[in-house]
Amino acid sequence: MSIPEQDRDDVLLRRAAKGDEESFTALYRRHQAALYRFALRMTGSTWAAEEIVQDVFMTLMREPKKYDSGRGPVGAYLYGIARNRVMKHLERLPRELPLEETNDDGAQVREIAVNRFTPAHWAEQQERSERVRAAVLDLPAEFREAVVLCELEELSYEEAAQRSGCPIGTIRSRLHRGRALLMAKLEILRDAPRRVSAAT
Amino acid sequence: MKCEEFESIGLERSGQRMIEVEAGLQRAAREHAAQCPDCAALQESWQEARIALETLRDSTRDAETPDRVEMRLLHEFGMRHRTRKVRSSAIFAAWALATAAVLFASVSWWNGRLTHTQGGAVSAVNGVKSNAPPTEASSSDASDEAILVADNQAGDFTLLPGSLPQEVDDSAIVRVGMQRGALSAFGLPVDEERVSDWIQVDLLVGQDGMPKAVRLPE
Numbered sequence: 001m002s003i004p005e006q007d008r009d010d011v012l013l014r015r016a017a018k019g020d021e022e023s024f025t026a027l028y029r030r031h032q033a034a035l036y037r038f039a040l041r042m043t044g045s046t047w048a049a050e051e052i053v054q055d056v057f058m059t060l061m062r063e064p065k066k067y068d069s070g071r072g073p074v075g076a077y078l079y080g081i082a083r084n085r086v087m088k089h090l091e092r093l094p095r096e097l098p099l100e101e102t103n104d105d106g107a108q109v110r111e112i113a114v115n116r117f118t119p120a121h122w123a124e125q126q127e128r129s130e131r132v133r134a135a136v137l138d139l140p141a142e143f144r145e146a147v148v149l150c151e152l153e154e155l156s157y158e159e160a161a162q163r164s165g166c167p168i169g170t171i172r173s174r175l176h177r178g179r180a181l182l183m184a185k186l187e188i189l190r191d192a193p194r195r196v197s198a199a200t
Numbered sequence: 201m202k203c204e205e206f207e208s209i210g211l212e213r214s215g216q217r218m219i220e221v222e223a224g225l226q227r228a229a230r231e232h233a234a235q236c237p238d239c240a241a242l243q244e245s246w247q248e249a250r251i252a253l254e255t256l257r258d259s260t261r262d263a264e265t266p267d268r269v270e271m272r273l274l275h276e277f278g279m280r281h282r283t284r285k286v287r288s289s290a291i292f293a294a295w296a297l298a299t300a301a302v303l304f305a306s307v308s309w310w311n312g313r314l315t316h317t318q319g320g321a322v323s324a325v326n327g328v329k330s331n332a333p334p335t336e337a338s339s340s341d342a343s344d345e346a347i348l349v350a351d352n353q354a355g356d357f358t359l360l361p362g363s364l365p366q367e368v369d370d371s372a373i374v375r376v377g378m379q380r381g382a383l384s385a386f387g388l389p390v391d392e393e394r395v396s397d398w399i400q401v402d403l404l405v406g407q408d409g410m411p412k413a414v415r416l417p418e
Contacts, residue, residue: 019281019285021277032264033264035265036263040260040263041256041260049263049265050269061280126259129256129258132256135252136256151250151253151257152260154257182253183245183249186252
């Protein structure tokens with residue numbers, strides 16, 4: 001099923017550039033969730049993901065003519081901006097880490113993307129999710145991106161390679177390395193000394 | 201299949217990427233895992249990691265940007281485009297004003313030039329008249345001429361009743377001789393004792409051939 005001409009992203013962008021608020025809103029609503037999830041999974045921070053999405057659309061608002069339809073769809077362009085912002089955020093992160101938030105009782109606040117009012121029987125699942133989230137966030141950025149795109153976003157190697165702007169082989173090797181590191185961090189490698197040494 | 205090959209293929213157990221792996225390779229990976237305990241352990245470990253990843257994926261599957269971001273963006277969008285509209289209107293208004301000023305200046309200059317040209321023509325006619333010998337009438341009837349002379353000094357003709365100022369724009373000046381009494385036909389006051397005197401009069405004749413204004417030369 002083809003998308004009607006008036007609903008195409010590039011058409012919406014052209015209209016938004018001329019001041020059509022409805023087109024801008026439509027474009028935002030169409031892409032915000034995917035960008036937010038990607039940013040959230042890469043940064044592990046809701047406020048950072050929020051800032052990144054806002055930044056992406058502010059850039060689109062300020063410089064709509066920077067988009068070149070010959071280089072790909074609007075979604076890929078937006079993702080490219082989001083990816084740059086995420087990488088910049090991750091570069092800055094080590095300096096920002098010491099500023100950890102705490103609750104009134106002094107307990108550390110972890111910004112998790114799960115429902116804070118999860119019923120008790122979901123506690124185990126939540127704990128597991130938190131462990132794997134921490135492990136993913138501990139991966140180097142390029143391996144993390146491969147894991148996020150291929151395992152969490154469930155993209156094919158080809159799609160992940162397009163988004164990352166690198167060859168498929170690079171994505172494969174990054175994913176392989178990312179998986180090994182992830183398993184090592186999760187301490188779930190079983191009787192596999194060869195892989196442990198490879199992962200560390 | 202070697203262990204290195206298994207690592208790149210055997211861990212793909214589901215999803216889109218498994219479709220990319222050929223059936224033959226999948227079978228070979230399964231056979232390798234059955235024979236190699238290291239690879240079997242790796243596969244089992246990865247399955248556990250995958251379950252953990254799926255939990256994380258599910259927990260963020262429905263995550264969306266908070267509504268406040270959309271509000272902020274739309275506010276910024278409105279500000280940006282309103283400002284642009286106001287700026288465009290201001291530029292348009294400035295150009296319109298400038299154009300109006302130029303037009304006004306041009307029209308004023310043109311009118312001034314026309315007045316100057318007509319004034320010159322009238323002066324020339326007056327000059328011719330002033331060189332002519334004074335008529336008997338002009339020397340003998342100062343009181344009647346006073347009004348017209350005054351008009352003359354004002355540099356203009358006296359409009360005849362029923363004539364409009366704009367009708368004299370393209371008129372011709374004709375000097376005629378007539379008896380003073382004929383001036384009454386133009387609605388001008390005439391001394392009854394001297395109605396039979398012959399005088400020279402400048403008539404401003406319109407394009408329709410009718411006199412529009414009169415002037416008594418000095």
